[in-house]
Amino acid sequence: MELKEIAGLIRRQDPFEIRVIGHAGSRYYQLELEDSDGTCHEVMHRGKPLLFRALDEVKATLKRQGIHRAYLVHHVPQDEVVGREANYRNPLSSRIPLVF
Numbered sequence: 001m002e003l004k005e006i007a008g009l010i011r012r013q014d015p016f017e018i019r020v021i022g023h024a025g026s027r028y029y030q031l032e033l034e035d036s037d038g039t040c041h042e043v044m045h046r047g048k049p050l051l052f053r054a055l056d057e058v059k060a061t062l063k064r065q066g067i068h069r070a071y072l073v074h075h076v077p078q079d080e081v082v083g084r085e086a087n088y089r090n091p092l093s094s095r096i097p098l099v100f
Contacts, residue, residue: 001033001041003050003065009035010066018043018070020058020098029058059100071095 009016019032029052031043043050052058055072062070073095 001043003031003043003045003061006033006043006065006067018062018067019095020055020070020072022072022074027053029053029055031058031062055098059098063100068100070098072098 006016006018015036017034019034021030021032022028023030031050031052033041033043035041050061052061058070062068
């Protein structure tokens with residue numbers, strides 16, 4: 001999903017959740033959007049994954065799009081090694097709310 005398409009979701013008032021994904025051992029953050037159907041979409045810009053070097057960049061970009069709430073989620077290598085799927089809803093402590 002392109003970054004500019006998010007504005008359309010806001011205008012239509014479709015429920016969605018934005019996640020800021022941080023990977024253990026990486027300095028970059030990536031955006032993911034979960035729509036009302038439960039489908040996850042990687043947020044893209046001009047056909048390429050949108051990556052950020054700092055949370056301040058993420059906040060500024062989302063604020064320009066009219067988004068004021070997101071969740072910070074960290075992938076840990078242990079989950080990938082044991083083959084466990086990422087579960088961001090349980091426990092709730094696995095995601096940190098960001099409000100800006």
